[in-house]
Amino acid sequence: MSRIGKKPVPVPAGVTASVEGQKVTAKGPKGELFFVANDEIALALEDNAISVTPVNETKDARSKWGMSRTMIENIFKGVKDGFERKLEINGVGYRAALQGKNLQLALGFSHDVIYEPPQGITIAVPKPTEIVVTGISKQQVGQVAAEIREFRGPEPYKGKGVKYAEERIVRKEGKKK
Template sequence: MSRIGKKPVPLPAGVTATISGQSIEVKGPKGTLSFKATDDVTLTQEEGAVAVQPRGTSKRARQQWGMSRSMVENLVTGVTQGFKKELDITGVGYRATMQGNVLKLALGYSHDVNYEPPAGVKITTPSARNDVIVVEGIDPQQVGQVAAEIREWRGPEPYKGKGIRYRGEFIFRKEGKKK
């Protein structure tokens, strides 16, 4: 039995869910998200909550049960609160600024890196020192993908710790050469 799958996903005030077959569409104050479940689970709406039940007792049905419930919960969280990833920039001369809808990154290259976020994702640089990047949106996969693409330009290196890292990420530091 799936401990996660057993619990129904409550729908807060202002959030509506529409189930048609295997797909669910959730509307809330921040927007609309949808998810298409596999044929191994059944989606039902009851008493202000969405329940997910497995069809059968196969291993795949039990796997999809908990995963589908988590995906529905992410839809509800996305349209009510949204998702956020914070990136820290470490290094002399490394900085990030927003110019219009384009993120300009100075990362030690001979040129600035320009990154234009996809629709549905908002990027801000709230710090006065320009060493923090905040990626926000309603889709957790899209927010994580944008944060990973920004981090990819200059990932943290283990000797001096320079680069772009996730907030709270631990970088194992190495000792340099000895004479």
């Protein structure tokens, strides 16, 4: 039994939710998102909360049960508050700047890397060594942060590169003479 899936998802104040078959739509102050559940999951809106139940007790249905509930909870949080992911840049001469809406990164290459964010994502650079990615879709914010980190991931010897703010780099010892 899914301990996460058993709990109904409460609809937060300021958010309107509707269930039409397998589709859950949420509208809030930040925007509108939807989630389409698998056919093995039953959705019901009752008492200002959405309950998620598996249609049958197969392993496949039970595996999608908790995930569906979490996805619905994430769309509610996204349209109400939004999501953000912070990245840090470490290294001499490594820096970030905004060029209009695009992100310009100097990461030790012979050229600057220009990253154009997708629609619905906002990138801010409060300091030249800090990047903040914000949006209403948790999946999209995480994907954009991963793509930025991929340009120059942190290396274990000096810790240079782009890393998540909460990430801890396990350092390695260099060569011995």
